[in-house]
Each structure stands twice: as structure tokens, then as C-alpha cells.
Amino acid sequence: MSDTIELNTVISRREDLMTSELSETEVVMLNVERGYYYGMQSTATVIWNNIVEPRSIADLCDYLMTQFSVERADCERDVLAFVGELMKDGLIHVVE
Numbered sequence: 677m678s679d680t681i682e683l684n685t686v687i688s689r690r691e692d693l694m695t696s697e698l699s700e701t702e703v704v705m706l707n708v709e710r711g712y713y714y715g716m717q718s719t720a721t722v723i724w725n726n727i728v729e730p731r732s733i734a735d736l737c738d739y740l741m742t743q744f745s746v747e748r749a750d751c752e753r754d755v756l757a758f759v760g761e762l763m764k765d766g767l768i769h770v771v772e
């Protein structure tokens with residue numbers, strides 16, 4: 677599997693993380709395996725809540741553009757960067 681994440685890459689969040697919603701816009705999670713605690717707010721929470729089921733990054737950007745006033749290129753760049761961080765931290769996986 678390639679480490680490159682592209683718009684057609686299908687991702688999903690890991691099911692084994694301990695996750696709790698603090699509010700509609702804030703989520704916290706614990707990666708017991710690594711011993712790390714994470715918090716997400718605002719747009720990050722929207723992304724997290726929309727990758728419960730496998731979803732392509734392009735589809736995720738389509739959805740985000742209906743929710744926020746953002747240019748396509750900016751959305752794609754920011755989502756790809758954020759998803760890359762999630763992948764690096766072991767919070768999501770690529771669905772083959």
C-alpha cells in the first residue's frame with residue numbers, strides 16, 4: 677500500500693479508539709496503543725464524524741463545501757494535510 681494520500685483515497689477512522697463527543701463541535705479520543713490523547717474542534721470534528729464509514733477524500737471535500745464557504749482548492753489542500761496528520765498519528769486507515 678502506498679503512503680500517498682490523494683483525493684481518490686478512501687479512508688475511515690479506526691474503530692478501536694476510545695472517543696467521546698464533548699459537544700457538537702468538539703471530540704476527544706484516546707489511542708490506548710500509543711498512549712496519546714487527541715482533541716478536535718470545529719471543522720476537524722465535522723471531518724471525524726464523516727469518516728465513520730469509508731469515504732473518499734474527494735467525497736469528503738464535496739460534503740465540506742456544502743457546509744462551509746471555502747474554495748475547492750483550499751478545501752482539498754487543507755483536508756489532504758489534515759488527513760495526512762490523522763494517518764501519521766494512526767487515527768485512520770486507508771480502505772483498500
